[in-house]
Amino acid sequence: MFQYVLRRLLVAVPMLLGAMSIVFFAMRILPGDPCVAMMGDQATTEALADCTKSLGLHRPLAVQYVDYLWRSAQFDFGTSLRQGYPVSEYIARMFPHTLVLVMASVILAALIGIPIGIVSALKRKSPLIDYPLRIFALLGLSMPVFWLGILLLIVFSLRMDIFPLIGGGDLDGALHMIRTGEVFSNPADFLAAVGDVLHHLTLPALALGFTLAATVSRLSRSAMLEVISQDYIRTARAKGQAERAVVYKHALRNMMVPLLTIIGLFVAIALTGTVLTETVFTRPGLGKMLVDAIGARDYPLAQGAITVFTMIIITVNLVVDMLYAVVDPRVTYR
Amino acid sequence: MAIVRDAAAPELTAGALRDAPSRPLGRALRRYAPIGIGVIMALAMIVLAAGAPLIAPLSPSAQFSDAVLKGPGAVERHALGTDEFGRDLLSRIIWGARVSLQVGLASVIFGFALGVPLGILAGVQGGRIETGIMRGADMFMAFPTLLLALIIVTALGGSLPNEILAIGMALTPNFVRLARSLALTIREQDYILAARALGSGQLRVMARHVFPNALYALVVVATLYIATAIRTEAGLSFLGFGIPPPTPSWGNILSEGRQYIKCCPWITTFSGLAIMVAVLAFNLVGDALRDLLDPRLRGE
Numbered sequence: 001m002f003q004y005v006l007r008r009l010l011v012a013v014p015m016l017l018g019a020m021s022i023v024f025f026a027m028r029i030l031p032g033d034p035c036v037a038m039m040g041d042q043a044t045t046e047a048l049a050d051c052t053k054s055l056g057l058h059r060p061l062a063v064q065y066v067d068y069l070w071r072s073a074q075f076d077f078g079t080s081l082r083q084g085y086p087v088s089e090y091i092a093r094m095f096p097h098t099l100v101l102v103m104a105s106v107i108l109a110a111l112i113g114i115p116i117g118i119v120s121a122l123k124r125k126s127p128l129i130d131y132p133l134r135i136f137a138l139l140g141l142s143m144p145v146f147w148l149g150i151l152l153l154i155v156f157s158l159r160m161d162i163f164p165l166i167g168g169g170d171l172d173g174a175l176h177m178i179r180t181g182e183v184f185s186n187p188a189d190f191l192a193a194v195g196d197v198l199h200h201l202t203l204p205a206l207a208l209g210f211t212l213a214a215t216v217s218r219l220s221r222s223a224m225l226e227v228i229s230q231d232y233i234r235t236a237r238a239k240g241q242a243e244r245a246v247v248y249k250h251a252l253r254n255m256m257v258p259l260l261t262i263i264g265l266f267v268a269i270a271l272t273g274t275v276l277t278e279t280v281f282t283r284p285g286l287g288k289m290l291v292d293a294i295g296a297r298d299y300p301l302a303q304g305a306i307t308v309f310t311m312i313i314i315t316v317n318l319v320v321d322m323l324y325a326v327v328d329p330r331v332t333y334r
Numbered sequence: 335m336a337i338v339r340d341a342a343a344p345e346l347t348a349g350a351l352r353d354a355p356s357r358p359l360g361r362a363l364r365r366y367a368p369i370g371i372g373v374i375m376a377l378a379m380i381v382l383a384a385g386a387p388l389i390a391p392l393s394p395s396a397q398f399s400d401a402v403l404k405g406p407g408a409v410e411r412h413a414l415g416t417d418e419f420g421r422d423l424l425s426r427i428i429w430g431a432r433v434s435l436q437v438g439l440a441s442v443i444f445g446f447a448l449g450v451p452l453g454i455l456a457g458v459q460g461g462r463i464e465t466g467i468m469r470g471a472d473m474f475m476a477f478p479t480l481l482l483a484l485i486i487v488t489a490l491g492g493s494l495p496n497e498i499l500a501i502g503m504a505l506t507p508n509f510v511r512l513a514r515s516l517a518l519t520i521r522e523q524d525y526i527l528a529a530r531a532l533g534s535g536q537l538r539v540m541a542r543h544v545f546p547n548a549l550y551a552l553v554v555v556a557t558l559y560i561a562t563a564i565r566t567e568a569g570l571s572f573l574g575f576g577i578p579p580p581t582p583s584w585g586n587i588l589s590e591g592r593q594y595i596k597c598c599p600w601i602t603t604f605s606g607l608a609i610m611v612a613v614l615a616f617n618l619v620g621d622a623l624r625d626l627l628d629p630r631l632r633g634e
Binding site: 011014015016018019022023026027029030127138139141142143144146147150151153154158268269271272275276279280290291294295306309310313314 | 364473485486561574588595599602606610611613
């Protein structure tokens, strides 16, 4: 087990380095000068030279590259050209918004997708049940999250006025209360802040959760189909167990093991989904920050955001791999 | 035991009797209906894209100042309404199919042409070549498709060829992985041994034996990736990094219409619907092909 974990860690490090290298060199070939983007076309040559020096862009590329890797390892991504303050600080402020959205949508996807997948597999010989459920999965898979988001906004925000059109709610306030301990001295305010966050979170989480649920349901269906064709299920049936007991005691438990580890991977997929979801709902977060940074040619901010995205995805994959080794002992023998 | 026998027997008999006459037809319908529907939808899209100049009722860039932001049917010549410049939405959506389909097909062909040879080489050759290719693919796979395409298209600039290149490159690692795993299985087959015994070189084995035997599975996945590519293109255009306006693409029509969702939801509704139908068509074809070609699913 230890050897397996070590091996996975050793594979993850060069992967992360490689991914960070791609980010660095991609940012260097972006059109336009960062200093011109920051100071405008009217800036004097001297001012531009000063800016280039202060950003360290006058140094050889290899030096910049090593410096970037070293700083990134310490979560120092430089200073945002547009905002003027440290990128890591900005990322730390945006991260909770994205985390909340990812968690809510993954939970929602599991709650909707897993039961649908199971029922679809168990009732695969009943077209009246299996077909609508499979159509649901296909529609969810084909529906772009940004379109679903807009439809939800049209219906629930503009027409019915139930949910807000933009924003992420008072998450910063709620987190501040937790940090300062105000949550105990002023629980009513804290609950109001949490309520506001949930109010703003509902539509984005629904949009992202629904599109993810489609994939979860398809994976659950195939996991269930795989399990119910196993010999131990046939044995359970042969010894006279009721179908309900076969499903709940044997099939469901065995199917959840691979499925729970797959759900981990959905964190990575959901994270990508936040780029579009946060843009549609004009919601603060890493995804919207990345799109805004690229649009405004704020290279340090874009570089920092992409690096953090990549770090999270590689870490989640690593954790999932390890989780898989924990639940399935055969993996350790590979 | 008695309980099992008593419970199962009537159900089997009744089911068998009830299904007996309609079974071949029913099975054929269940088997071929999804692929039929998918193929019809995909063909309709190809016809729309190819025949846009003939099919579109108006020019996609023609502006009608007397019909700005008119709803579907409000003005006779604009069946799906107009946008903020008075341009005909139906014509723009028909022309937008060209961009989606071009990007969808060309980026998958690019990813296939680059990824499959690399994957087969890795699988058949093994050793350091395999390690090098696979670590490279893993590195790119750390980025989700949209994110990688976003980085590449930002670096190169938003245009049709760049979008094809960006999405194609983002899809390449997926083809590398799949082709390698197929090659690993195929290289152990007896016919590969026979080919080698007859004096076939490595290149001939890969081109004449491994590739043709991996082709079915690769084509199925490629069909599903067309759907992914169309969705990614729409996502890029929606974020403002795709084909720049005024060239119509479904993503940029939807993005422009976003500002008018309060008064004129038809712009976003119809353009989004077009994206969904196109993605659905290729998902249906890919799914159905996989089900048809996977022997484990026969009889399901």
